[in-house]
Amino acid sequence: MSVPSATKRLTIRDIGRLRQRAEPIAMLTAYDSVMATLVDQSGIDIILVGDSLGNVVLGHETTLKVTLADMIRHAAAVARSTEHALVVCDMPFGTTTDPETALRSAVDILQHSGVQAVKIEGGLSMVPVIKRLTDYGIPVMAHIGLMPQAVHQLGGYYTHGKAAESADRLSREARALEEAGAFAIVLECIVAEVATAITAELAIPTIGIGSGPGCAGQVLVINDLIGLNTRPAPSFAKPRADAAGLVRTAVADYVAETKASALQKRAGAA
Numbered sequence: 556m557s558v559p560s561a562t563k564r565l566t567i568r569d570i571g572r573l574r575q576r577a578e579p580i581a582m583l584t585a586y587d588s589v590m591a592t593l594v595d596q597s598g599i600d601i602i603l604v605g606d607s608l609g610n611v612v613l614g615h616e617t618t619l620k621v622t623l624a625d626m627i628r629h630a631a632a633v634a635r636s637t638e639h640a641l642v643v644c645d646m647p648f649g650t651t652t653d654p655e656t657a658l659r660s661a662v663d664i665l666q667h668s669g670v671q672a673v674k675i676e677g678g679l680s681m682v683p684v685i686k687r688l689t690d691y692g693i694p695v696m697a698h699i700g701l702m703p704q705a706v707h708q709l710g711g712y713y714t715h716g717k718a719a720e721s722a723d724r725l726s727r728e729a730r731a732l733e734e735a736g737a738f739a740i741v742l743e744c745i746v747a748e749v750a751t752a753i754t755a756e757l758a759i760p761t762i763g764i765g766s767g768p769g770c771a772g773q774v775l776v777i778n779d780l781i782g783l784n785t786r787p788a789p790s791f792a793k794p795r796a797d798a799a800g801l802v803r804t805a806v807a808d809y810v811a812e813t814k815a816s817a818l819q820k821r822a823g824a825a
């Protein structure tokens with residue numbers, strides 16, 4: 556038996572234990588070395604290298620343009636810059652079309668980035684995919700509710716589970732994904748009461764985003780948490796800092812000082 560130490564990286568078994576003890580799980584995204592280091596040193600349980608990378612780092616409109624190569628490059632930066640958190644990498648659009656394609660892509664992610672787990676958007680149609688990966692020994696986090704990779708089919712970003720049949724379907728999906736082997740499940744933008752009910756039905760932890768306080772854990776995009784955005788953040792994300800304001804002020808001060816000193820030098824040399 557090993558003794559838990561402060562520097563040992565969390566595993567999916569540790570995450571399961573937190574759920575069993577009803578200790579809430581804290582998860583945030585990170586996409587680069589500096590941010591991953593800071594987030595890891597501040598006591599987070601899980602770091603997600605989200606395909607929100609496409610929106611918040613790469614300047615795309617949706618997550619659909621993010622590639623496997625993009626994810627591996629950023630996941631590698633996060634994995635090598637952290638030592639405490641469990642690191643999970645989103646499987647990008649187009650890599651989960653069937654179980655063999657998904658397995659190949661997940662192997663590439665683990666082999667070339669060093670993360671410990673992957674996350675897959677989707678409900679019942681992802682059951683065979685998640686079975687294949689978990690049978691092979693790759694930990695999978697599931698993700699239902701608002702699924703940004705399906706934005707063109709959904710027709711926008713909105714809360715799910717409002718109608719009784721939608722709530723029932725979400726609950727059935729969550730149970731099927733647990734049965735398929737998922738070690739946790741993200742509930743994105745699901746009516747709070749429905750997310751709470753799903754949490755009570757499952758042995759694995761639910762990690763909520765915009766789904767109320769009744770989930771086993773919470774996840775947010777780091778940029779939304781610290782106010783490092785140039786586009787409006789989702790309304791459920793309450794910024795705790797104004798990082799964008801700090802950057803704008805520092806840059807404006809620098810520009811002003813540089814321009815002022817150049818003028819003085821020229822004036823003195825003349």
Ligand SMILES: Nc1nc(=O)c2c([nH]1)NC[C@@H]1CN(c3ccc(C(=O)N[C@@H](CCC(=O)O)C(=O)O)cc3)CN21
Pocket residue numbers: 606607610611618701703712713714744775776778779788789790791
């Ligand atoms: N910065 C950022 N934060 C995120 O949470 C995030 C991304 N980007 N990019 C990928 C996906 C997209 N996500 C989104 C995007 C928009 C909403 C949104 O506008 N939600 C509405 C809800 C409206 C309703 O309930 O009908 C909102 O007002 O927050 C939610 C999640 C979550 N992810």
Ligand SMILES: CC(C)C(=O)C(=O)O
Pocket residue numbers: 584603604605606607608645741743764774775776
């Ligand atoms: C919002 C979280 C759950 C995510 O999938 C991402 O950041 O890509």
Ligand SMILES: [Mg+2]
Pocket residue numbers: 605606607645
């Ligand atoms: Mg994602």
